[in-house]
Amino acid sequence: MTVSTDLPILKALLGEPVPPAGCPSRFVLNHVTSKWGVLVLLALAEETLRWGELRRTVDGISEKMLAQTLQILERDGLVHREARPVIPPHVEYSLTPSGSEVVEHLLPLVIWAVDRGPEILARWEEPTGESGSPR
Amino acid sequence: MTVSTDLPILKALLGEPVPPAGCPSRFVLNHVTSKWGVLVLLALAEETLRWGELRRTVDGISEKMLAQTLQILERDGLVHREARPVIPPHVEYSLTPSGSEVVEHLLPLVIWAVDRGPEILARWEEPTGESGSPR
Numbered sequence: 001m002t003v004s005t006d007l008p009i010l011k012a013l014l015g016e017p018v019p020p021a022g023c024p025s026r027f028v029l030n031h032v033t034s035k036w037g038v039l040v041l042l043a044l045a046e047e048t049l050r051w052g053e054l055r056r057t058v059d060g061i062s063e064k065m066l067a068q069t070l071q072i073l074e075r076d077g078l079v080h081r082e083a084r085p086v087i088p089p090h091v092e093y094s095l096t097p098s099g100s101e102v103v104e105h106l107l108p109l110v111i112w113a114v115d116r117g118p119e120i121l122a123r124w125e126e127p128t129g130e131s132g133s134p135r
Numbered sequence: 136m137t138v139s140t141d142l143p144i145l146k147a148l149l150g151e152p153v154p155p156a157g158c159p160s161r162f163v164l165n166h167v168t169s170k171w172g173v174l175v176l177l178a179l180a181e182e183t184l185r186w187g188e189l190r191r192t193v194d195g196i197s198e199k200m201l202a203q204t205l206q207i208l209e210r211d212g213l214v215h216r217e218a219r220p221v222i223p224p225h226v227e228y229s230l231t232p233s234g235s236e237v238v239e240h241l242l243p244l245v246i247w248a249v250d251r252g253p254e255i256l257a258r259w260e261e262p263t264g265e266s267g268s269p270r
Contacts, residue, residue, distance in 0.1 A: 005239060005242065006239070006242035006243060006246060007180055007181060007242065009242075009246055010177075010242060010245060010246050010249065011181075013246065013249045013250065014249055016192075017177055017178060017180060017181045017192070018174050018177045018178050018192055018193055018194065019174070019245070019248075019249060020194045020195075021194045021195035023249070023252065024248075024252030024253045024255065024256040025245065025248035025249040025252040026170075026174075026248075026252075027252065027255070027256055027259075028248045028251065028252045028255050028256070029170075029173060029244070029245065029248045030170055032244070032248070033168035033169075033173065033244070034168075035161075035164075035165055038164060038168065039153050039154070039161075042145075042152055042153045043152060043153050045142055045152060046142060046146075046152045057151075057152070057153055058153055059153065059155045059156045060155075060156035075258060075259060075263075076255050076258065076259075077254075077255060077258055078255075098251065098255075101247060101251075102244070102247060104140060104141070105243045105244040105247050106244060107140065107141035107142065107144075107145060108141060108240045108243075109164070109167070109168070109237070109240040109241060109244065110145060110154070110160065110164065111141060111144055111145055111148065112236060112237060112240050113154075113159075113160035113161075113163045113164045113167070114145065114148045114149055114154060114158070114160040115148065116163065116233065116236075117158065117159030117160040117161075117162065117163045118159045119212075120159065120162070120163050120211050120212060120213075120233075121159040121162055121163070123210060123211065123212055124162075124210060124211075128210075
């Protein structure tokens with residue numbers, strides 16, 4: 001089965017169906033589709049959040065991974081970090097316009113995953129029956 | 136800046152903006168957005184491919200990572216593996232209908248990354264100028 005809709009656009013941009021090694025798109029995809037990158041971007045899709053709020057919203061993320069993920073997304077220009085000179089001082093994180101663009105593209109994929117996740121996970125809970133099959 | 140289009144759908148499905156720890160969607164997202172998962176799915180978007188063809192199309196993938204990625208995507212029900220009883224025998228890989236669905240959702244994200252990749256990579260090649268700033 002082949003996919004039609006956007007594939008010709010990708011091939012026109014790249015000259016091939018898959019970004020080659022060293023293509024900047026691979027670098028960017030690794031950031032925005034990383035395990036925690038997706039979830040941090042989603043958390044900020046709805047509202048500006050402080051560090052502690054982000055930590056609670058992205059259930060399960062460690063301090064270290066949150067710091068690392070935010071640094072990468074800020075350097076990419078997808079997340080804006082603002083230190084608020086109030087008392088006590090705090091830092092707020094929000095999506096930049098580019099960050100909002102990427103979330104618009106991530107959301108249909110995440111909705112698909114939420115919709116189909118239980119069915120796909122159930123396949124992993126069945127006995128394989130093919131465990132001895134060669135590649 | 137907030138995102139409007141699909142966020143209410145995600146919140147209606149989940150009851151919150153970010154899939155919680157243990158949500159099957161996180162399990163599935165980790166497969167379809169993995170570094171090599173994205174590229175293998177894209178390679179199969181256009182046509183059924185044999186092992187060696189896949190290896191060449193997904194520039195840079197090792198034998199080990201290709202085997203592991205295909206096993207995961209097959210178990211997810213996104214890739215179909217067919218052993219052809221011809222001489223010499225060979226195995227073909229193609230997208231299932233679910234695999235085609237996920238590629239339809241991945242393509243706009245990949246096109247965005249191809250389009251914006253050079254600009255984002257350039258930000259990483261600039262001196263930071265903020266290297267001493269606190270979190």
